[in-house]
Amino acid sequence: MKFIVIIFSFAILSLSLFSESNTDWDLLGNSSNIQHHSNLEQINKSNIKDLGITWAVDLPTQDGLVGNPLIKDGRIFQSGSFSRIFANDLKTGKPLWIFDPVDRAQIGASLMEGFATRANRGVALFEDLVIVVSRCKLFAVDQATGLKRWEAPTCDTKTNWTGGAPRVGGGMVFIGNSGFDSGLTRGFVDAFDAKTGKKVWRFYTVPGDPKKPQDNKLYEMAVKTWGEGWYDNLKGGGNVWEAMAYDEKLGQLYIGVGGSAVDPRTRGKNIGDELFTTSIVALDAKTGEYVWHFKMNPQDGWNYEPSIGIMISELPLGPNGENKRVVISVPKNGFVFVIDARTGKYISSNNYVDVNWATGHDENGRPIYTEIAKWWKQPPGTKVRIKPGGMGSHSFDALAYDPSKNVLFIPAMNLDYDYGIPAQKTEGIFGDLGVSITPSEGRSGKLIAWDPVSQKQIWSVEHERPMNSGLLHSSAGIVFQGTAEGYFKAYDSSS
Incomplete structure (x- = not known):
């Protein structure tokens, strides 16, 4: 099966548009701030009616494209399934080269490994290299030729997976690992020298075996928050499978840490915060040393x-x-968080979709849970509808931002779950966790413009289906988004 990359522009502007040096988009989000904002204004509210296809090209990839394309020096780079990298000429769409890092014969038959190898979330660019992760290895490829320059192991394929888009900053490339929400792996983030592939540091997001000495005092503190017996069934989880942001100004790396096993009953007794799962953690980007965390x-x-x-x-x-x-975080739980980037101190939050698991947060940013939130304490056979569901009200689809007006744009979902413990034990990936999605009439999507200072909605647009594309904002006052129905739409960012 083939999937298509499409470039839009105007016939009258196309040559001048592609000759501008500022058409490079060589970082995810177009800057280390990951705001998905463009300073270009050639496409504006007056002429956008003339927007049309400049070229389109079929890419020989077996699944849909998940990662965002990056652009540098007249080339557009896109990853596909099995971590293949496609390079095309930006002006014409002409294929330049394909890099294929995966030996299909080595891929296991499990659902987890199949998903992890097929859903690649993008590449990173550094100087003359394009970098991709595949099956616990980082590969650096020459941007001009597509030839491999170096490769480096990141994890063990027996227990780990990788598929996130690497991040670059300070001469290093950063990558985490995936665990498929199983809690069976120990989450971490690695840093490599971007020129050579040499590993510089590793930061673990959860403690190790509580029966053994911990790596340092940080984990001696963290292990006390896990309760008793948790390591008998799990290894912690806390995978950093996507969100990372390199702060050029402060020299910090912010990572969004995943959860442990989905069902709390499979974890420890008398658990506390289970650090550092479901947290934003700041690290010294040069050394990997812990700076602060905010438990979400x-x-x-x-x-x-x-x-x-x-x-x-x-x-x-x-x-x-x-x-x-500040660090702005829009996780799955339906709230927008603003956190002090220097200290990790909670500043504010508010829900941008309907939620019923919490009524808000206290002065320290701790959630105020509702009575129905902890579904696992309900009698077997009882179902509780939780808003939002486990897919979240926002996934890894790109946020966008207007830095001139401090407006945040969110591709949101209304996708609730019915949670409950079945009356009889069932088998499956998540054991006897019984989860069903609400009926189809309860699903929808939104594009939301949000003021992160007042934590209030400015405007919103309804979508018929919940899962739509990420966003891009331009200085011309336009927000672009693709929809689940296959449309590419442009919205006035002020209304």
Whole structure:
């Protein structure tokens, strides 16, 4: 099966558009702040009616394209299933080369490994290299020729998977691991020298075996938050499968850490925060040393991980209205969080979709749970509808941002779950966790414009289906989005 990359522009503008040096989009989100904002204004509200296809090309990949394309020096780079990299000429769409890192014969038959090898979330660019992760290996490829320059192991394929888009910053490339929400792996983030592939550091997101000495005092503290007996069935989880942001100004790497096993009953007794799962963690990007963390969902039982939707901004939140450097997080749980980038201190939050698992957060950012939230404490055979469900109200689809007006744009979902413990034990990937999605009439999507200072909605647009594409904002005051029905749409960012 083939999938298509399409480039839009105007016939009258196409040559000048592609000759501009600022058409490079060589970082995910177009900057280390990951705001998915473009300063280009050639496509504006007056002429957008003339927007049309400049070229389209079939890519020989077996599944849909998940990662965002990157652009540098007249070439467009896109990853596909099995971590293949496709390079095309930006002006014409002409195929330049294909890099295929995967030996299909080595791929196992399990659902987890099949998904992990097929759903690649993108590439990174560094100097003259394009970098992709595949089956626990990083590959660096020459941008001009498609020839491999180096490769480096990241994990063990017996217990781990990788499929996220690498991030680059400070001469290093960063990558986490995946665990398929099983809790059977120990989450981590690795840093490699981007030029050579040499490993520089590793940070574990959860403690090790509690019966053995911990790596350092940080994990001696963290292991006390896991309760008793958790390591008998699990290895912690806390996978960093997508969200990372490199802060050039502060020299920090922010990571969104996933949860442990989905069902809290399979974890420890008397559990606490289970650090550092479902947290935003700041690391010293040079050394991998812990700086701070913000715990988002203590005792998570809803898959509300903040492993998606991190960006960096400056907001007028200082004592005298001066700008404060912040991390904005839009996780799965239905809230927008603003966190002090220097300290990790909670600043504010509010829900941008309907939620019923919490009524809000206290002054420290701890959720105020409702009575129905902890579904696992209900009698067997009882179902509780939780808003949002485990797919979340926002996934890894790209957020966008208008830095001139401090407006956040969110591709949101209304997709609730009915949670419950079956009256009889069932088998499956997640044991006897019984989860069903609400009827189809309850599903929908939204494009939301959000003020992160006041934490209020500015406007929203309804979508018929919940899962739509990520976003791009331009200085011309336009927000672009693809929809589940196959349309490419443009919206006035002010209304």
